[in-house]
Amino acid sequence: MGRQPCCDKVGLKKGPWTAEEDKKLINFILTNGQCCWRAVPKLAGLLRCGKSCRLRWTNYLRPDLKRGLLSEYEEKMVIDLHAQLGNRWSKIASNLPGRTDNEIKNHWNTHIKKKLKKMGIDPVTHKSLSNSTEQTQAQQEQQQPPLQKQQEQQPFIVEIDPKIEHKNDQNKEPETSFESSTIAEAKKEDQIMTPLFDSMELMNLFCTDEVPIVEPNDILVPCAPSTSSASPSSSSSTSSTNSSSNNFLQDLLLSDFEWSDTYNDNNIDNSNNNNSNMALWDDDFIRSWNLLMNDNNDDGDGKQVFDAPLNQYPRMIMDSESWANGLF
DNA sequence: AACTGGTTCAACCGCACTCGT
């Protein structure tokens, strides 16, 4: 017996989301939190399937998402995690706060794969490409040692968040021999997390899979003064945990802001709790939400840079006021 | 300016998994 489609596809809209749809979805989730995705489109007044709504939210609208290309550091993490986990993008993403599996998958396919090939590394096996002669291999290794060698030389070891792994491994995970041996051994020794990098440790404490259900009272915060919105200089840089973003809440006069209990529970043992929170609410976050909250009624002052039919809102520009006034 | 080929990435599709009954 075949599975029923996730939704009745008749009359449902497909393709790129419009700003209007985004607003509806955000508005609904902010008001009601994330509930049954199947019901979301109906309740939110969207002609979309629930799956599409979930995807749109998790991959694009979620407030904690970073924007922009992956940093070198993140790229390294992806490569190393991929060496351990293979194409399990969601697991890889769970070790990269603010990044989605889709984003990482795309970045892998478009950037990292090529880079590795250029470096003479097979992106699948993470070993030197076999078709090269030993000599050229040696040359390549001199120029750019394969991953394992790199790790020996400058031990960049991406460790998998044990919380995530243990959680996931409650259910059997078909693993390749390569990765299973690595991970299983690490588990045995119960030392998956080796704090090679403090920032790494910090980052691992936040898992995008553990993003709290966003409750309205978590997000409906006083709107940031427009001056704090997205200075152009803070472009879509990938490392959002800079000093300025660390003061983000203070900048917003939100010192009493707190995450929901769920979130706090997840981070209760995090001595750097503030920092991890900050990572969620950085400049990019404000900017992206500003982008989303643009009102179509914007009075043609040049902020709206997309043509109505295209509705390629990801690239539109606007200010904080529109976020405050446009949606609620 | 127009065309073309390559690149990027948001979104879709279908299968797998989890959970409740």
Add this chain to the structure above:
DNA sequence: TACGAGTGCGGTTGAACCAGT
């Protein structure tokens, strides 16, 4: 245990964008 609904995941697609000619 079996079944169905809901959700998650990874592969794929296609429209938009970009660079070269």
